[in-house]
Amino acid sequence: MNIATLTASSSLGLKEKIKAHIELLDPVTWISVFPCLACGVMGSGAMQPTWHDYLLLLLLFVMYGPLGTGFSQSVNDYFDLELDRLNEPTRPIPSGRISEREAIWNWGIVLFAALAISIALSIHIGGQRGLILSVCMASGLIFGYIYSAPPFKLKKNIFLSAPAVGMSYGVITYLSANALFSEIRPEVVWLAVLNFFMAISLIIMNDFKSEKGDAESGMKSLTVLVGSRYTFLTAFIIIDLVFAGFAILAWQWGFHLLMYMILVSLVVNILVQIPIYRDPRTGASFMQGAVSDGFGNAIGKSEVHEHNAFLRFQVINNILFLINQFVAAGMIGMKYM
Structure with missing residues (x-):
């Protein structure tokens, strides 16, 4: 020092x-x-x-x-x-x-x-x-x-x-x-598995914020290895598979209304993912206000364009996933009461 x-x-x-x-x-x-x-x-x-x-x-x-x-x-x-x-x-x-x-x-x-x-x-x-x-x-x-x-x-x-x-x-x-x-509860174990893969996808994209430092220090983040577009693509595939698996589980548990909610969430997510994949720097810019003036205090802000695009996506994705997650947990809990 x-x-x-x-x-x-x-x-x-x-x-x-x-x-x-x-x-x-x-x-x-x-x-x-x-x-x-x-x-x-x-x-x-x-x-x-x-x-x-x-x-x-x-x-x-x-x-x-x-x-x-x-x-x-x-x-x-x-x-x-x-x-x-x-x-x-x-x-x-x-x-x-x-x-x-x-x-x-x-x-x-x-x-x-x-x-x-x-x-x-x-x-x-x-x-x-x-x-x-x-x-x-x-x-x-x-x-x-x-x-x-x-x-x-x-x-x-x-x-x-x-x-x-x-x-x-x-x-x-x-x-x-x-x-x-x-x-x-076995259903809770499945929710934990879904969250495991969701967390993986989010940490993959969160590494955008330190891409420059990671590259210079030799850290092997995915964005350093394959670039921003393929990093987004990898994370988006994981996320979409999580939502699809969640829908299947909801159907098997007999939560049919929840399954439809999850499928709608999946469609909304994909609609936000497409512009970000096409332009990793400015895609989904319509969500920038939510990051700058709203959720930025909770999820952070960034001057790195790709990381900022991730934050815009995170607002939508996290809200959708959390809503479905809480509904599922509540329904599982009611089953065991």
């Missing part, structure tokens, strides 16, 4: 230092796990409107949101310091608001807190369900660390990083939330 960085870190007041530590945990990413947690709970059909169950739900959300997801983001910033100096120089560590030692304290504390809550919840519910919850949380924290940290640094290769993200955000969240209140 150079003298200027050390001086910037030490000169911050307590309030600014706390804000920098929270920023290092990247709060905007916490909400990414909340829908899966909520649907996992809904799909169990077993949560009761009691203070006890509300407390369990709160601990679950804190464990996977600010602590679990925050841990992975803090670790990522720590080990990506040199890359962030190029791609995101305003982040807490490269900007000098937090020292590297303080960053270690940051992710060390949230790691300990996440493990403590996980162990407490696992002991509280006990049995196989407790084991599932503790194994899921431990797996998520391990993935969160080796995703960014050497020697594994899974993020250097899209064929390793995307499945790791899919498992962390799309599978263990669903299973943990379900296990907290009931035995694992």
